Amino acid sequence: xxxxxxxxxxxxxxxxxxxxxxxxxxxxxxxxxxxxxxxxxxxxxxxxxxxxxxxxxxxxxxxxxxxxxxxxxxxxxxxxxxxxxxxxxxxxxxxxxxxxxxxxxxxxxxxxxxxxxxxxxxxxxxxxxxxxxxxxxxxxxxxxxxxxxxxxxxxxxxxxxxxxxxxxxxxxxxxxxxxxxxxxxxxxxxxxxxxxxxxxxxxxxxxxxxxxxxxxxxxxxxxxxxxxxxxxxxxxxxxxxxxxxxxxxxxxxxxxxxxxxxxxxxxxxxxxxxxxxxxxxxxxxxxxxxxxxxxxxxxxxxxxxxxxxxxxxxxxxxxxxxxxxxxxxxxxxxx
Amino acid sequence: xxxxxxxxxxxxxxxxxxxxxxxxxxxxxxxxxxxxxxxxxxxxxxxxxxxxxxxxxxxxxxxxxxxxxxxxxxxxxxxxxxxxxxxxxxxxxxxxxxxxxxxxxxxxxxxxxxxxxxxxxxxxxxxxxxxxxxxxxxxxxxxxxxxxxxxxxxxxxxxxxxxxxxxxxxxxxxxxxxxxxxxxxxxxxxxxxxxxxxxxxxxxxxxxxxxxxxxxxxxxxxxxxxxxxxxxxxxxxxxxxxxxxxxxxxxxxxxxxxxxxxxxxxxxxxxxxxxxxxxxxxxxxxxxxxxxxxxxxxxxxxxxxxxxxxxxxxxxxxxxxxxxxxxxxxxxxxx
DNA sequence: GATATGCATCGAACCGGTTCGATAGGCCGG
DNA sequence: CCGGCCTATCGAACCGGTTCGATGCATATC
Numbered sequence: 267x268x269x270x271x272x273x274x275x276x277x278x279x280x281x282x283x284x285x286x287x288x289x290x291x292x293x294x295x296x297x298x299x300x301x302x303x304x305x306x307x308x309x310x311x312x313x314x315x316x317x318x319x320x321x322x323x324x325x326x327x328x329x330x331x332x333x334x335x336x337x338x339x340x341x342x343x344x345x346x347x348x349x350x351x352x353x354x355x356x357x358x359x360x361x362x363x364x365x366x367x368x369x370x371x372x373x374x375x376x377x378x379x380x381x382x383x384x385x386x387x388x389x390x391x392x393x394x395x396x397x398x399x400x401x402x403x404x405x406x407x408x409x410x411x412x413x414x415x416x417x418x419x420x421x422x423x424x425x426x427x428x429x430x431x432x433x434x435x436x437x438x439x440x441x442x443x444x445x446x447x448x449x450x451x452x453x454x455x456x457x458x459x460x461x462x463x464x465x466x467x468x469x470x471x472x473x474x475x476x477x478x479x480x481x482x483x484x485x486x487x488x489x490x491x492x493x494x495x496x497x498x499x500x501x502x503x504x505x506x507x508x509x510x511x512x513x514x515x516x517x518x519x520x521x522x523x524x525x526x527x528x529x530x531x532x533x534x535x536x537x538x539x540x541x542x543x544x545x546x547x548x549x550x551x552x553x554x555x556x557x558x559x560x561x562x563x564x565x566x567x568x569x570x571x572x573x574x575x576x577x578x579x580x581x582x583x584x585x586x587x588x589x590x591x592x593x594x595x596x597x598x599x600x601x
Numbered sequence: 602x603x604x605x606x607x608x609x610x611x612x613x614x615x616x617x618x619x620x621x622x623x624x625x626x627x628x629x630x631x632x633x634x635x636x637x638x639x640x641x642x643x644x645x646x647x648x649x650x651x652x653x654x655x656x657x658x659x660x661x662x663x664x665x666x667x668x669x670x671x672x673x674x675x676x677x678x679x680x681x682x683x684x685x686x687x688x689x690x691x692x693x694x695x696x697x698x699x700x701x702x703x704x705x706x707x708x709x710x711x712x713x714x715x716x717x718x719x720x721x722x723x724x725x726x727x728x729x730x731x732x733x734x735x736x737x738x739x740x741x742x743x744x745x746x747x748x749x750x751x752x753x754x755x756x757x758x759x760x761x762x763x764x765x766x767x768x769x770x771x772x773x774x775x776x777x778x779x780x781x782x783x784x785x786x787x788x789x790x791x792x793x794x795x796x797x798x799x800x801x802x803x804x805x806x807x808x809x810x811x812x813x814x815x816x817x818x819x820x821x822x823x824x825x826x827x828x829x830x831x832x833x834x835x836x837x838x839x840x841x842x843x844x845x846x847x848x849x850x851x852x853x854x855x856x857x858x859x860x861x862x863x864x865x866x867x868x869x870x871x872x873x874x875x876x877x878x879x880x881x882x883x884x885x886x887x888x889x890x891x892x893x894x895x896x897x898x899x900x901x902x903x904x905x906x907x908x909x910x911x912x913x914x915x916x917x918x919x920x921x922x923x924x925x926x927x928x929x930x931x932x933x934x935x936x
Numbered sequence: 937g938a939t940a941t942g943c944a945t946c947g948a949a950c951c952g953g954t955t956c957g958a959t960a961g962g963c964c965g966g
Numbered sequence: 967c968c969g970g971c972c973t974a975t976c977g978a979a980c981c982g983g984t985t986c987g988a989t990g991c992a993t994a995t996c
Binding site for chain 4: 614615616617618621628629630633652654655656657658
C-alpha cells in the first residue's frame, strides 16, 4: 500500500501539502495540484480510512442499530439510509441488538469507539438509566420508530394512535362491537399509542371495551400466540381481533387456524404493520402500514444534515411523525 | 477520554509498559501490574480500537457481506456468526450489497480498508473478473451459500442437488408426472444444482421433462411471477410446480390464487428454502430447508479458526456441504 | 521605497496506540 | 569476585494520516 509519504516524495512536495491538496484542492496552486494528482495516480494511493479517522477524530461511517435487521420495516429504512449515505460518501454499519438492551449498549459504545460520524437508533428500552445513556451520546444522532420519554433527540416515526384508531374505526363501521385487542408492551410508546387509538375510538363510538378482550403484552410471535388463544377460548369470543403488530396478528391467525376458526367468516382480523409476502397469505389481512421509505428518507436527510452542519448541534431536536396508510384486505367481514 | 499516557503517568511507568501489561500481563511484574490495573480503573481507561487497529495493522472486526440482510436465511447465519464472534471478542460489521456486484466490491474494499480480521461473504457474482477480485483478497475469509467455480476459499453451503432431488422424488411418489420447475439464474450454482437434482431425478424415474415446463431464470418475486404465469396458461398445465427458491414459489402461489387455481387441489406446490411465517400461509408449503443454524456455526468456527491461527493460511480451502431437510406441508396432493 | 497583505508551502506536533532493541539490575555458577 | 544470563522496564520509532503556526516570497498600499 502506498502511503501519503510516497506521494509526497514523488511529487517533490511535503506531506502536509499532499494532505492539503487532497482535502482542500483550492488552497494549492494549480501546478502543484497537478503534480500531486499524477503522483497519486502513479503510486495508486488511497488514503487509509483508519489513519484518517484517528487523526480527524471522526470517520465517515454511520451506525445503524436496530433490534432486528431481518424485520422488513427496518430493512426498508436501512436501504433508504444506505442509499442516501452513499450519495454523500458515507458508509453505513449495520448492527443488530436482538432487542437486548445490554447488547445495544455494547454496540453503540463500540460504534462510538469507531468514531462514527452519526448514529441512527431504534431505541430498545426506556427508563432513567437508559435515557441517561442515550443522552450521554455526543455523536449526531436520530432516533426512530420508538419514541422514548425523556430522550431529547431528533425523532422520526409514525402516528401510532392514528394507526390504532383507523383499524378500530374500520371494524366498528363493519358492525363489530366485540373487538379483541392483542397489545404490545405497555412501556413501548408504539404499543401504548396503538392501544390508546383503539380505546379512545371505541369510547367515542360509545362502545364499552370488555377488559377480558384486551390481552397480550409482548410484540413477539409466542406472546401473540398465547394471547390469541386466551381470546379464542373466551366464552364471549370477539367477532374481530386487532393485532397491535404484525407478529402478534399472524400468531393470532395461526391460532385461529389451529382451532378451526375461519378468518374472516368466524372472526375478522386486522393488524398494524406490513409483512413480507403479505399478499400470499390467505386471507389478505387488512392492515395499517407505515411509509417506511419516507421514514427512511427523513432519517437519512436529518442525520446527514446534522453530520455535515457542525452548527446543527445547536438546532433543537425535532419530531417527525408520519401518518400511516390504511390497506384493505379481505380479512374483515361485515356483520 | 483517558489515554494510555494518562495511565502511564498515574502508575509511574512508561507507556510501553502499560501497553505490554495490557496485552501480555505475564510479562510484567505482579506489583507493577497491580499498579497499572489500579491506574486503569482510576482514570477509566479503555483502549481506542482505532489506534490499536492502526498500530497493529488489523482490527477485531469481522465483515459480513450478503445480498439481502433481510432474508431470514442470511439472518440466521448472521446471528450464529455474531454470537460466536462475540464469545471470541470479535465484532461483526454487517453490510448489504443489494445483490449488486459493484456495491459488493465497494463494501469489501471498504471493509478491508478498515483492516477487518476476517470476512464472511455470500458471493453475488461469477466469472473471471469476479473470481480474480475475490482471489486477490488477502484477509482470512469464508464464502458461503453460493459456490463459485474458480474461487479457492473455504466454502460452506448446502447440497442443492439433493434439495432439488428430494422435492422431485416426493412429487413423483405422489403420482405426479407433469411437474413444472421454476428455475433460478443458470450461472448461480445453487440454482443450477437444484435444477440438476430435478432433472436427474426425473430421468432416473424414466419421466420425460417437457421443456416448456421449465421456466424462469431469476430468483426474484417478479421473475417468479412471470414464470409461474407462463406455466399456468400452458395448455398442458403441470399438476405440480417446484419453485427453486422461496421467492419464486410464493410468487407462483400468488399467481395461482389470482387465476383461481386452488393449491393443492388443482396444482401442487413445493419449494426450496424456508420463509418467515411459512406456518400461517395457506396451504403450508412442502419444502426443503437448509440448516441455517448449523451453516452459521460452521462459517463462524471456520472463520475464527483462520483468524486466530496465523498458520492456517497454509491450510487448503475446504468445502462444507450440509444436507437439507425435508419439511412436509399440505401443498402437495396425491393424484 | 518601506510596510502591509496574501498566498503557497513546509515542519513539527499530534491522534493513541504497538513493538523492538537497548538498558539496568538481580541472581546464578565458576 | 566476576562474567553471563534473565527479567523488568524503558525510549524511540512507527502505523498513516491531519492541522496549525511559521516561513518565504510576491504583490498591493501609502
